[in-house]
Amino acid sequence: MSVRIRFDGEEIAGRDGQTIAGVLLGAGRRSWRLAGGAERGVFCGIGVCQDCVVTVNGIENVRACQRTALEGDVVEREAR
Amino acid sequence: MTRRVAILGAGPAGLAAAEAALSAGADVVVLDEGERIGGQYWRHHEQLTDRRMQHQHARFARLGRVAEAATVHREASVWRVDTAHGIRVHALVGPADGSDREALTIDADALVIATGAHDRALPVPGWTLPGVITAGAAQALAKRDGAIVGERTVVAGSGPFLLPVADSIALAGGSVAEVVEAAGVAAIARGWGRAPWQLAGVAGKAGELAQYAGGLLRRRTPFRFGQAVTRIHGQGHVEAVTVQHVDAQWRPVAGTERTVTCDSVALGHGFTPRLEAAIQAGCDLSPERFVVVDDRQATSVASVFAAGEVTGIGGADTALAEGAVAGFAAAGGSLDDRRISGAVRARKRMHAFATRLATHAIGPGWTGWLDEDTIICRCESVTRARLSEYAAASSRAMRLATRAGLGACQGRTCGRTVETLIAADVDFDRRPVLSSIRIGELARLHHAEHKEQE
Ligand SMILES: Cc1cc2nc3c(=O)[nH]c(=O)nc-3n(C[C@H](O)[C@H](O)[C@H](O)COP(=O)(O)OP(=O)(O)OC[C@H]3O[C@@H](n4cnc5c(N)ncnc54)[C@H](O)[C@@H]3O)c2cc1C
Numbered sequence: 001m002s003v004r005i006r007f008d009g010e011e012i013a014g015r016d017g018q019t020i021a022g023v024l025l026g027a028g029r030r031s032w033r034l035a036g037g038a039e040r041g042v043f044c045g046i047g048v049c050q051d052c053v054v055t056v057n058g059i060e061n062v063r064a065c066q067r068t069a070l071e072g073d074v075v076e077r078e079a080r
Numbered sequence: 081m082t083r084r085v086a087i088l089g090a091g092p093a094g095l096a097a098a099e100a101a102l103s104a105g106a107d108v109v110v111l112d113e114g115e116r117i118g119g120q121y122w123r124h125h126e127q128l129t130d131r132r133m134q135h136q137h138a139r140f141a142r143l144g145r146v147a148e149a150a151t152v153h154r155e156a157s158v159w160r161v162d163t164a165h166g167i168r169v170h171a172l173v174g175p176a177d178g179s180d181r182e183a184l185t186i187d188a189d190a191l192v193i194a195t196g197a198h199d200r201a202l203p204v205p206g207w208t209l210p211g212v213i214t215a216g217a218a219q220a221l222a223k224r225d226g227a228i229v230g231e232r233t234v235v236a237g238s239g240p241f242l243l244p245v246a247d248s249i250a251l252a253g254g255s256v257a258e259v260v261e262a263a264g265v266a267a268i269a270r271g272w273g274r275a276p277w278q279l280a281g282v283a284g285k286a287g288e289l290a291q292y293a294g295g296l297l298r299r300r301t302p303f304r305f306g307q308a309v310t311r312i313h314g315q316g317h318v319e320a321v322t323v324q325h326v327d328a329q330w331r332p333v334a335g336t337e338r339t340v341t342c343d344s345v346a347l348g349h350g351f352t353p354r355l356e357a358a359i360q361a362g363c364d365l366s367p368e369r370f371v372v373v374d375d376r377q378a379t380s381v382a383s384v385f386a387a388g389e390v391t392g393i394g395g396a397d398t399a400l401a402e403g404a405v406a407g408f409a410a411a412g413g414s415l416d417d418r419r420i421s422g423a424v425r426a427r428k429r430m431h432a433f434a435t436r437l438a439t440h441a442i443g444p445g446w447t448g449w450l451d452e453d454t455i456i457c458r459c460e461s462v463t464r465a466r467l468s469e470y471a472a473a474s475s476r477a478m479r480l481a482t483r484a485g486l487g488a489c490q491g492r493t494c495g496r497t498v499e500t501l502i503a504a505d506v507d508f509d510r511r512p513v514l515s516s517i518r519i520g521e522l523a524r525l526h527h528a529e530h531k532e533q534e
């Protein structure tokens with residue numbers, strides 16, 4: 001069972017039920033956001049630090065570690 | 081009339097509270113922002129979690145069945161708790177950070193606050209590199225997603241929690257280069273070797289820890305005492321760390337540096353209680369900044385109870401015992417009742433265990449491993465040097481000028497560290513809105529409330 005999302009214009013497959021962070025990590029991606037010009041990814045893993053935020057289907061600031069990936073989700077990087 | 085008990089948090093403390101409150105005849109409503117019940121200890125996903133990472137399943141399965149007799153709101157982010165005119169809890173229900181979640185308001189006769197804790201990770205030069213995560217993140221990702229952050233991880237910090245973290249990383253397919261514990265062998269022998277009969281009383285916990293230690297031995301994972309990761313190296317991602325001896329005050333000892341190759345680091349230097357709901361409810365805090373409770377787990381606010389990590393860091397078994405007492409008392413039960421005497425005894429045993437965690441308390445010397453340009457506030461990329469410029473200013477001026485603690489996480493990650501570095505309390509835990517909520521959602525709620533009053 002797998003789930004596919006789009007990230008950076010690429011299709012990425014993960015296991016059904018994984019969070020967006022889980023799918024990205026499973027595909028070997030460890031960072032997906034810029035903060036003060038440097039790459040960031042997951043840090044606290046439980047929704048507290050906000051380091052992992054991405055834009056999902058046009059909605060900004062979604063915590064990748066908290067949101068379950070759904071088939072066809074379009075995930076975009078954020079920068080601040 | 082049946083008493084209605086609202087429970088904030090569905091971790092071990094909240095679930096035990098629900099079970100006990102139901103047994104005392106209350107109508108129980110549980111709210112948790114997670115997709116599933118279980119909190120941090122029982123974080124799981126039906127298909128993705130490796131059963132070997134799940135401890136005390138029998139207890140969890142029983143609590144899960146009990147919860148069916150209560151009303152459980154999952155994915156319910158509680159953003160406000162009112163206690164001024166009766167108890168009222170406000171939540172938004174729906175997928176994490178969704179843009180149109182539903183508003184939910186719960187009125188209750190009593191409230192149990194069981195919001196738990198999150199990891200505390202001390203800053204280390206290089207800790208913002210991708211591949212550095214908290215120990216709890218390593219645990220959560222392994223349990224919930226079956227995911228690892230790197231192939232070869234150094235697990236570092238302090239406390240017995242590092243053991244299950246190393247175990248889970250290995251079970252999820254990663255390898256642990258070493259486990260680095262800042263407390264020294266002498267301190268650990270003093271802290272844990274004394275009064276071993278107290279440990280006998282918590283055989284379950286000791287057995288669980290022994291199992292993790294066995295795993296480390298089997299996999300030949302080195303375990304270092306009295307050492308710390310004092311620098312993380314890499315261009316764009318983690319390539320290695322410096323591991324160094326620290327003294328009893330956690331001051332790094334010059335000349336003892338070693339380089340360990342790795343592609344990821346899991347840092348955990350203890351836990352910070354999630355106090356904002358209790359503070360908003362008006363509960364008194366202790367000087368150590370935990371919610372003050374009496375024998376019945378009652379807080380300083382009438383009809384408001386608290387249990388679990390918010391009242392002191394003691395782990396899952398302590399949370400279970402405290403939760404049961406809190407739920408029973410919140411439902412109007414008396415501690416003399418035979419049905420709760422087991423939990424009262426368990427709580428006493430577990431508190432004896434919890435005092436041993438002081439062995440792993442953060443030593444003041446850790447600031448010795450910071451550079452001037454080490455980022456302290458991750459959200460706003462505020463460095464130590466920038467904070468020092470404002471050390472003498474009022475905390476408010478410091479916050480406004482540097483923006484430390486004013487970023488997206490609201491000081492949850494750096495708050496305690498900033499206070500240490502500027503040697504002043506900033507009261508980061510006082511937050512007007514308790515969880516992530518969009519301005520649009522807030523505006524809609526406001527609008528709806530006005531309509532109601534018209
Ligand atoms: C990431 C992490 C992983 C851990 N893993 C382990 C482990 O594997 N083994 C172990 O022995 N200990 C672990 N711990 C330690 C843990 O603190 C205790 O074992 C135990 O879970 C504490 O129980 P509790 O009920 O007090 O709190 P928790 O289990 O933390 O439960 C608190 C609950 O409250 C909810 N909550 C908080 N605020 C809100 C809000 N505003 N709105 C809605 N819901 C809210 C949270 O979602 C959470 O589910 C871990 C801690 C962390 C932070």
Ligand code: FES
Pocket residue numbers: 041042043044045046047048049050051052053063064065066
């Ligand atoms: S990693 Fe901290 S909020 Fe997602």
